[in-house]
Amino acid sequence: MEIKNGKVLFGNLLKGKLVKRYKRFLADIELDSGELITAHCANSGSMKACLEKGAEVFVSPQNRPERKLKFTWELIKMPDSLVGVNTSVPNKLTASAIESGKIQEFKQYSKLISEVKTSAHTRLDLMLEDNSSNKCYVEIKNCTLVENKKAMFPDAVTTRGQKHLKELMDLKEDGHFAVIFFLVQRMDAEYFSPADYIDPEYGKLLRQAFEKGVEVIVYDTVLSEKSIEINQSLEFVL
DSSP states (O other), X not given: OEEETTEEEOOOOEEEEEEEEETTTEEEEEETTSOEEEEEOOOOSOOTTSOOTTOEEEEEEOOOTTOSSOEEEEEEEETTEEEEOOTTHHHHXXXXXXXXXXXXXXXXXXXXXXXXXXXXXXXXXXXXXXXXXXXXXXXXXXXXXXXXXXXXXXXXOOHHHHHHXXXXXXXXXXXOEEEEXXXXXXXXXXEEEEOTTTOHHHHHHHHHHHHTTOEEXXXXXXXXXXXEEEEEEOEEOO
């Protein structure tokens, strides 16, 4: 996998069918060749709405000697869209898109630092800085849950996500810019809302954060067997 200019470029992905996902980070997949493999599932969420047994999936071979599992699950084909399930993608893809000027809301920032410690027990995904040394803190969330054209987050209760929203509110109160950025790794969403029926506390905190000046930004992606690319901003309804 290569990431440049706001785009993930896959090598030759192998196609197969999902047999089952288990122990959160493992997935048994039957390749088109007939070989049954176990792939690393880099996704700690429930993967609700993108975990259909027998669905077409795509995996990337991993040739590093230290890797126990020699494949990573990258994509699943759902009825209305390919879905990117690898949660290591959003942070790197978003950072690359910002540096490439592909996200309009961040074009004023000239400096980007990843994985920034903001308090004793919290790190946020990005810190941006403009030429006047104004800082903007960004937390990125991977969104794969779509129902009736509505993208939603989270797909499971997330106390960690709740903590990030509280941290962003604190940073905003301290005079910094603060952003919660949702990257929708599928192509069948028309707008975004918090998944209140899954984690009502997260929805409550997201609305509080927005009221206190934390920016909510949502972008979707264009996916294919060859690439994932930042696409366009989506409206959100809180």
